[in-house]
Amino acid sequence: MVNIFGSEENVEIFDDTELVTEDNKRILIPVFMQLDIPTSWDKTKVFEAIDEFRLTGTPDMNIRIKAISIDDLNMYAEIAKQVLCNVHELRSEINKLMSTMLSEADIDTKEHAELCVNLNVPDRSENEPNKEEAQDQASVKTNIPVCVTLRQQLNIKKSSNKNPTILSCIKIGNTLVFTDCSNKRLIFCNSDSTDIHHIPLSYRPDYITEININTVAVSCVGKSTILIINISKGSVTSTINTSGYCSGISYNDNNLYVVIDWSIIHVMDLAGKVIRTIPLPSGLIFDFTVDRDSKSNIDKD
Structure with missing residues (x-):
């Protein structure tokens, strides 16, 4: 009932x-x-x-x-x-x-x-912006130049009994790596979506980041776990347990940056030791990136 x-x-x-x-x-x-x-x-x-x-x-x-x-x-x-x-x-x-x-x-x-x-x-009435705030928001939006051109579309072939649900993707050299959370695996293919192969995992992978050409880190939200995976050998080399649900993940300068409970970022080493905590500007942050200048680009759904 x-x-x-x-x-x-x-x-x-x-x-x-x-x-x-x-x-x-x-x-x-x-x-x-x-x-x-x-x-x-x-x-x-x-x-x-x-x-x-x-x-x-x-x-x-x-x-x-x-x-x-x-x-x-x-x-x-x-x-x-x-x-x-x-x-x-x-x-x-x-x-x-x-x-x-x-x-x-x-x-x-x-x-x-x-x-x-x-x-x-x-x-919603309490959260509606007044006229001046609405104008400010509009000016901010219109001052951000955005231009997107579709250069290529990839079709990840499906097997007869496994339909992938892809949540995150990275590019390592000429190889694309996808997290297939429906089937608990990573999917690999080249730039023309051929030569597809997989690495099966024990947990459902959600978000992924590159550590080096042979290694990736994958967050598993439901298990509050990060998997360090050697993709050349196809094996998990270490596991990090986080203090909360880990979603977005990025790597820079020997440190992992991980979104915890959709509200903060933990900066940790590859052994899982938390070095510092960064508060996020708003709630419900799912994914983000850290560029070479250590400036965060945050994706809020």
Whole structure:
């Protein structure tokens, strides 16, 4: 039995009778989702199932998971406005998400259990910028020159029974290295996407960085673990356990820079000793890079 509940204030934000226009169908509303599961369920498996849903999401989905915490299974998501305006559509979409989670997490659906999903829609009016702030933001955006040209498209061939979910990629010499988190492996290919081979891993790889031409470091978010991998030998040479969930990872000047709990960066040596901590300018940071001038380029989803 799935029970979807929320505060009265949140329920009143959207009226079931509100006219859903074509413009409204393209509007996504930020929502915090709290998942309350039975204590007998494997929280790690539930986390991995929902995180897999996040990674494999498509732009046309009505619920898009942006981030999830393994500690309390709190999620930051975006939900299509027309779904939030219709309680029946909302329940249907939540049930689809929960059905996928139950299947992927190997939950016995024949046993009676109550699963609760609490939705919390933030008050956006308090966060709306005033006119001057909006002008400042617009001027900043327009002053950043951006030009992107697609030079080449790679098609990573799929085997008959393994569909890869690629989250991160680096280039080492003429070789491209991808993390395939669905199949717990690294994928290697050359610049024309031929000569494909793999390195199987015990944990699901998420983000990757180059240490040298023969070595990479891979973060495994769900296991709070960093794997140091010799790619020429195809073996894990060492394992680093982190103090929190490690996502984005970069290497510079003999140090690893690792995003911990999506909120801080730990600078550590290759043995895992934390040298210093760098606070991030905002929450929900997933990936970043450190260039040769030690300036951080942060990617916020």
